[in-house]
Amino acid sequence: MWRFACLLIGYGFGNVLFADIVARLRARTSIFELGNGNPGMANTARSLGKNAALACLAGDILKSVAAVLVCCLLFPDEVASLVRGWACVGATLGHDFPVWHGFKGGKGVTTLSSAIVLIDWRGALVAALVAAATIFLSGYLSIAAVAAAGAFAVWTAVMLPREALVLAGFILALALMGQWTNLRGIGDGTAKRDFSR
Numbered sequence: 001m002w003r004f005a006c007l008l009i010g011y012g013f014g015n016v017l018f019a020d021i022v023a024r025l026r027a028r029t030s031i032f033e034l035g036n037g038n039p040g041m042a043n044t045a046r047s048l049g050k051n052a053a054l055a056c057l058a059g060d061i062l063k064s065v066a067a068v069l070v071c072c073l074l075f076p077d078e079v080a081s082l083v084r085g086w087a088c089v090g091a092t093l094g095h096d097f098p099v100w101h102g103f104k105g106g107k108g109v110t111t112l113s114s115a116i117v118l119i120d121w122r123g124a125l126v127a128a129l130v131a132a133a134t135i136f137l138s139g140y141l142s143i144a145a146v147a148a149a150g151a152f153a154v155w156t157a158v159m160l161p162r163e164a165l166v167l168a169g170f171i172l173a174l175a176l177m178g179q180w181t182n183l184r185g186i187g188d189g190t191a192k193r194d195f196s197r
Helices: 002-014 018-027 041-048 048-075 081-094 109-119 121-140 141-159 164-186
Strands: none
Touching: 002 048, 002 081, 018 041, 018 048, 018 109, 041 048, 048 109, 081 109, 081 141, 081 164, 109 121, 109 141, 121 141, 141 164
């Protein structure tokens, strides 16, 4: 029951799309009307600049942390890392599928990254190293995001309890869903590299 409650609380916080708030404050329009229409940090950076993107990043981290704090206060007797993980998965679901925007939202990179860090910081370090190596070798952020989630799943399978692996599976699935369009573009050669070597 507490797991569902954490997902629901996280989902509520995840529905707050800070990219849209920043866009409405800075440009008097919705982020869905700017650039590629994605309510995330990358589109915010391209459309509104670095400072707006940093504000978006901070907000997306904040909503994950807020969801975690509420859930930890409500369920102090449960395993803290699992409470944090379920809350962040819920926040990612809210970010990716906000009820107020027809369940069409962002890719959840920041909220998923928050989940990885809050479940196990050691696994997060492994995921970050894999992501950095993938960016260096491929030049694509989308591949790096999925590779990081995959690396965390492997780490979790070896080092953490079974329920953490379930969370890692959700994280990997959400990463794949969020990046699927970009991955298809990479596969058919239509996507541009984010970084050139």
